[in-house]
Amino acid sequence: NMNLPADVSKIINILESNGHEAYAVGGCVRDCILGKIPHDWDITTSALPETVKSLFDRTFDTGIEHGTVTVLLHGVGYEVTTYRVDGKYEDGRHPKEVTFTASLEEDLKRRDFTINAMAYNETKGLVDLFGGEADLEAGIIRAVGNPTERFTEDALRMLRALRFSAQLGFDIEANTYQAIKDLAPTLERISAERIQVEMVKLVTSDHPERMRDVYETGLTKVFFPEFDAMMECDQVNKHHMYTVGEHTIVSMGLAPADRVIRLAMLLHDIAKPVCKTTDENGQNHFKMHPVEGQKMAKTVLRRLKFDNDTTDKVCNLVKNHDDRPAINERNIRRMIIRVGQENFNDLLAVKRADCLAQSMYHRQEKLQYIDELEKMFNQIVAAGDCLKIKDLEINGKDLIQMGVPQGQRIGEVLNTIFDRVVDEPELNNREILIKMAKEIIG
Ligand code: ATP
Ligand code: MG
Numbered sequence: 001n002m003n004l005p006a007d008v009s010k011i012i013n014i015l016e017s018n019g020h021e022a023y024a025v026g027g028c029v030r031d032c033i034l035g036k037i038p039h040d041w042d043i044t045t046s047a048l049p050e051t052v053k054s055l056f057d058r059t060f061d062t063g064i065e066h067g068t069v070t071v072l073l074h075g076v077g078y079e080v081t082t083y084r085v086d087g088k089y090e091d092g093r094h095p096k097e098v099t100f101t102a103s104l105e106e107d108l109k110r111r112d113f114t115i116n117a118m119a120y121n122e123t124k125g126l127v128d129l130f131g132g133e134a135d136l137e138a139g140i141i142r143a144v145g146n147p148t149e150r151f152t153e154d155a156l157r158m159l160r161a162l163r164f165s166a167q168l169g170f171d172i173e174a175n176t177y178q179a180i181k182d183l184a185p186t187l188e189r190i191s192a193e194r195i196q197v198e199m200v201k202l203v204t205s206d207h208p209e210r211m212r213d214v215y216e217t218g219l220t221k222v223f224f225p226e227f228d229a230m231m232e233c234d235q236v237n238k239h240h241m242y243t244v245g246e247h248t249i250v251s252m253g254l255a256p257a258d259r260v261i262r263l264a265m266l267l268h269d270i271a272k273p274v275c276k277t278t279d280e281n282g283q284n285h286f287k288m289h290p291v292e293g294q295k296m297a298k299t300v301l302r303r304l305k306f307d308n309d310t311t312d313k314v315c316n317l318v319k320n321h322d323d324r325p326a327i328n329e330r331n332i333r334r335m336i337i338r339v340g341q342e343n344f345n346d347l348l349a350v351k352r353a354d355c356l357a358q359s360m361y362h363r364q365e366k367l368q369y370i371d372e373l374e375k376m377f378n379q380i381v382a383a384g385d386c387l388k389i390k391d392l393e394i395n396g397k398d399l400i401q402m403g404v405p406q407g408q409r410i411g412e413v414l415n416t417i418f419d420r421v422v423d424e425p426e427l428n429n430r431e432i433l434i435k436m437a438k439e440i441i442g
Helices: 006-017 027-033 049-055 104-109 132-138 147-153 156-168 174-189 192-203 208-216 225-231 244-254 259-267 290-303 308-320 329-339 341-356 363-383 396-401 408-423 430-441
Strands: 022-025 042-045 059-063 068-073 076-082 084-086 098-100 119-121 125-127 276-278 284-286
Touching: 006 022, 006 042, 006 049, 006 068, 006 076, 022 027, 022 104, 027 119, 027 132, 049 059, 049 068, 049 076, 084 104, 147 156, 147 174, 156 174, 156 192, 156 208, 192 208, 192 259, 208 225, 208 244, 225 244, 225 290, 244 259, 244 341, 259 290, 259 308, 259 341, 290 308, 308 329, 308 341, 329 341, 329 363, 329 408, 341 363, 396 408, 396 430, 408 430
Parallel strands: 042 076
Antiparallel strands: 022 042, 022 119, 059 068, 068 076, 084 098, 119 125, 276 284
């Protein structure tokens, strides 16, 4: 028994009282049965888009060529989509054309998984033609119809299967899983942007360890072969009990479910496979160059078309994740400046997850170091120490008044002053800095 929000009921009632069929459909029905609050409500209807538009005051053409009209009620948008059959998929990406249909069954048949192919309204109750409710109960992701055909139509569905299995903690039904293994290389046809969306949902889910299945099905090989290298890179030494890839997977599960932090965990050891050496005793050593990891992480994030802000933040964490300066005020002030004050708490989270996913060897000492690092960070921030040129009690205008010519020289002088103040915060006093500036200018 589902409780439709009043406005969803209202949209369905208006469509029905005008002689059309209408149901809540897909993700919202799935989430309701699971007892979760849906993040949006989609409605499927026999009414044509033009009819939907004529029945409601405020609508937008969101994807009218696919039959979708957004109906706005009380400031919330509801996507109302006409029953449709997807035409032939010629490229494994987009249906060549969509055809509207009068049959709910046809509309449900085109959907990807049984748990996403249920419809509900108050007059007809649950419409579940493919055993979606039973699969929800049993925790199974199963393609609607023949999985090989469905993944041949749209290769993205393979990655969606793994994404849903990670979000819900479900297993993938055997035939569906086998079809993914068979067809994995065809993911190559799918745009990087669409792969990115599914990957982010997967790694920020409750079960990021499903990343292992993305590798085992052969999907990572298509868009993230660096991950395959990590899965296949052993690290036989006292700090580790897993391969680089397994360590990565475990570390994601131990980190907060934040997008930037989880992506940093996914990529933090990406350079290990390329800098591994093995000594005569069979011990692995990694001459890690922080810049190498940053470079490789950037290549992956660019490939998946991540925005610059995300890319910069993640690469910064990858680069600094293993930086361990001796803890004293000067060192940590410099570290905060290097990493960025706004990124420091993320770095602490990355370091903790990394440590907890290693072996027990020196774990207490490693965790204690991170605690001390955090304490020192908070202490420096609370003291209000100068951490940016902007925090200096002197600025470019002052220097110009003192006769420094406008341009590059101003920045140089400010940098020299900043460098001294970082090590001796008590120098950040206007009189002292003006005197210092005079000395520097000469
Ligand atoms: P989420 O909670 O992530 O939004 P969702 O199930 O709503 O999950 P959407 O991507 O928003 O997923 O898609 C809405 C519905 O459209 C799905 O439940 C499914 O029925 C159908 N659908 C989406 N993408 C596909 C696809 N590639 N192939 C077939 N059906 C799809
Ligand atoms: Mg949705």
